[in-house]
Amino acid sequence: DTGVSQNPRHKITKRGQNVTFRCDPISEHNRLYWYRQTLGQGPEFLTYFQNEAQLEKSRLLSDRFSAERPKGSFSTLEIQRTEQGDSAMYLCASSPPIVVRQETQYFGPGTRLLVL
Amino acid sequence: AQSVAQPEDQVNVAEGNPLTVKCTYSVSGNPYLFWYVQYPNRGLQFLLKYITGDNLVKGSYGFEAEFNKSQTSFHLKKPSALVSDSALYFCAVRDSTGRRALTFGSGTRLQVQP
Numbered sequence A: 001d002t003g004v005s006q007n008p009r010h011k012i013t014k015r016g017q018n019v020t021f022r023c024d025p026i027s028e029h030n031r032l033y034w035y036r037q038t039l040g041q042g043p044e045f046l047t048y049f050q051n052e053a054q055l056e057k058s059r060l061l062s063d064r065f066s067a068e069r070p071k072g073s074f075s076t077l078e079i080q081r082t083e084q085g086d087s088a089m090y091l092c093a094s095s096p097p098i099v100v101r102q103e104t105q106y107f108g109p110g111t112r113l114l115v116l
Numbered sequence B: 001a002q003s004v005a006q007p008e009d010q011v012n013v014a015e016g017n018p019l020t021v022k023c024t025y026s027v028s029g030n031p032y033l034f035w036y037v038q039y040p041n042r043g044l045q046f047l048l049k050y051i052t053g054d055n056l057v058k059g060s061y062g063f064e065a066e067f068n069k070s071q072t073s074f075h076l077k078k079p080s081a082l083v084s085d086s087a088l089y090f091c092a093v094r095d096s097t098g099r100r101a102l103t104f105g106s107g108t109r110l111q112v113q114p
Helices: none
Strands: A005-007 A010-013 A019-024 A031-037 A044-050 A053-057 A065-068 A075-079 A088-095 A111-115 B003-005 B010-014 B019-021 B024-026 B031-038 B044-050 B056-058 B064-068 B073-078 B087-095 B108-113
Touching (some): A019 A088, A031 A075, B031 B073, B044 B056
Antiparallel strands (some): A005 A019, A019 A075, A065 A075, A088 A111, B019 B073, B031 B087, B064 B073, B087 B108
């Protein structure tokens, strides 16, 4: 399967612990996105990378959240000092280089985080 | 600020009947519009998009959507529903400027009864 992959698929942690999620985009996709989805809601944008540059950040991305894409390939999303409100599905998406009409973001299966 | 409204939390339709899932949007400038489908405990699967051109867009699994600029709508349609179409459907929008963030609606659950 050559789609977006995310690891782990599920994570249970205790409040106050740090967690890190990984996203591997579709090969040759230079744009990568993180979204958060809570139960009963649509996904909410967190951040966007073009190659290794983080170009957009949502106000949702508090100081406890940090995302990296050091070599322009895979990305990591770290949450420090987790809170129960961080419990959600974290979705990663990727899209190809800018070409007319090629605006589609392709999503991975997500990482479901539960903070106890 | 851009926004999406999906006014129906759930749509029920009998198998074989046509279905419509409604979406209206608000965005500065020209919109890029998308429909995604989500099955339980899965990520989002892309169905179709409108960027420019024909107002009627055809996508995967027999779905189509019509872009209506005057009504700022992008309703999802299918002529004949299948039980396997039962899922959660999301409409999303972004503007045509350099920002890449998608804004999603709250989703509509489609239930197709056999």
